[in-house]
Amino acid sequence: MLKMYRYFLILFVACSSLTSQAQDSTGVQSKPKKWQLTGYLKNMQSAQIANADTNWNFINLIHNREDLRFYPNKHWDFHIGMRNRIYYGESVQYLTQAPALFKSSNSYFDLQKIVAQGPSYIIHTTLDRASATYTKEKWEVTAGRQRINWGQNFVWNPNDIFNAYSYFNFDYEERPGVDAVRLKYYPGTTSTAEIAYKPGRVADSSIIAGLYRFASGGYDYQFLAGYVNGDYVAGAGWSGVIKRAGFTGEITGFFPTQNIGLRTTVVSASMGINYTFPNSLYLHTAYLYSSTGMIKISNTQRDILFSQVVSAKRLSPARHSVFAETAYQFNPLLRGNFSGIVDPSDGSFFLGPFINYSVSNSVEFLFGGQLFFGDSTSLYGGYGKFVFARLKWSF
Template sequence: MKRLVFLIGFLLPLLAGAQQAVSFSGYVKELFMYYQPEQQIPGLDRDNLTTNTIHNRLNFKWYPSDQLTVVAEMRNRLLFGSLIREYPAYQSVVDVDNGYFDLSFVPAQGKGWFMHSMFDRAYLDWVSGNWQITAGRQRVNWGMNLVWNPNDLFNSYSYFDFDYEERPGTDALRIQYYTGMTSSAELVYQIGENDDEMALAGLYRFSQWNYDIQFIGGWVGTDYIIGTGWAGNIKGAGFRGEITHFIPKNDEVDSEMATVASISADYTFPNSLYIHTSVLYNSHGQKGNAGGMDPFLNNKLSAKYLSLAQYSLFAQASYPVTPLLSASLSGIANPNDGSWYFGPAFTYSLQNNLELMATGQLFFGDQGTEFGDIGQLLFGRLKWSF
């Protein structure tokens, strides 16, 4: 019922304003995945799994006035292959909406395939003078780092979910006030069924000493939070960091005090070689074997639980081999249990709006470690944008 009320109330103004100024864009992708598990899957008479995902995105914006913008964006995916055929319950893993409004649904399905649709953006954006108010499903991006974002309180994402460039959104009311050319204050209220699913937090951002600096505070779910972040450079190299401290609201909730921090540096050489390194610290992370990371399902992912390990190390290098071909190598290591991840990627531009990509997510380590029980995944993707 909440989904129906939300969609009717939101889409009727869009249809009524069809004659006004609008913009429409999107893309179509075909993603193939080959998965070689580290261990034989119980009950499965095969040692590999495959999926094909035909992914269509639709982005619609309506400008009824100079001050108001109405946005509706959705993703539609057709999934099929041995993973869906062997594990019919995988549909329930995909058809999940963590927002207050359930805007995720399965319009069609069959034996070994299903189609999944979801509105991940649906909001009204109003701007007047120094004020900006956004209401609805939106992305509230407070992160400043490029891989791990302890300041990104409202819609955390996994680095391994590379095929979701837009990142998830949250059902919230966001009020922003621009105090200057490079400074602003904002307040975000995330709606939920109860206090443990709600959030109310504020941010103040300003520039000083050639750095963008921000401070955050409030409460998110079961925790009070306070944190800071920065982005600047040291002799031409980007230098970014985020720190958030989580304090349980009371002793009765299922939570724990924690500090999560990440620091990163990146640099582009004159020959266009790009390098990037980052470190993540979780005070409540595992000091020993941190087994349990699932590349397909990580519902516990949040700014407080960005990794299972106490320490994580990241490194990346990318280079444009030709004007049309680029190559990238990335890796993540858990220094406590010795497990690690390696991700090669190659992207080739066939046309201005047509791109071919091949990448891998290769996990290594002993049994019971963070990455040791996962296996190897290979991907091929063709993307057409319009």
């Protein structure tokens, strides 16, 4: 434990020192800054409550993020993003059973390390961004660990073939990146053409795909095609407005290149509608269809919701998923959010109530939960309830 606190102290002092240097720019404004440091420090307490009459499992997470950018001239942008996490508590022993929590399947280079580990704590650090971007006129090329965001929806993104993410991982706002090379071309003010390549260390683990996005009739459309982990892919997406409601959608097909008789073509599709009233009340609903999703979960698949690696091909284990959300800004400092997901096939469902309070411009407090309901053999049953309390300082 002494090693854990020593590591945290060094990290905190270094973070504070760099922040002070980055913000020490009072005086006459002259040239644009070549260096920029941003980030945050979070402390989140979590409790898993399987049953109110049984023992509660607690775990604490101290989470530091630092994003350093360097702009040597108008053409170059270098970005390093680091996550440092300290887990400690009774439930740490279960984290080792979830390797995806520490190492991303999108990584070609291993830029993560468990610094120290004990029966009740884990200290982990990783570089989830490490890229160089060169821009000139209508061209832009980025190499390294980056986020390639091709999604249009807010919950499920079948078009996000490079770096899909899980909706349940709410504490990772930046979302995962991927080791890739990406070339972008801007033929017009409302159109973009992209091609990206992610190398793989083993067979059928590489991705190469292109996307074209354009605007027409008040809508943004996009089409993509390529090769993803042994499948040919083709997809499309859109975003626009119906009346005053936002309307988004995505669809992607995955077609096997080998063993066609044994492997199945997969279709993943989602759409969403959102509306904000003049009084700031926000409503949002979405639907996900996965052609190979399950109708009924067997006893041997009970933990599939969190054990399955999330990808654009398998965003959810269920065949059908329905999402609904409402949010309201009670005052400039207090915002509430309530969301839910239901699996119509077995009637199990998830609820996510959250309250966010801004203590100051740089400090905020969040309290909420992830509550799972259903039979023990249903998709959302058997997980119990998780409650979170988080304090965040941004710099």
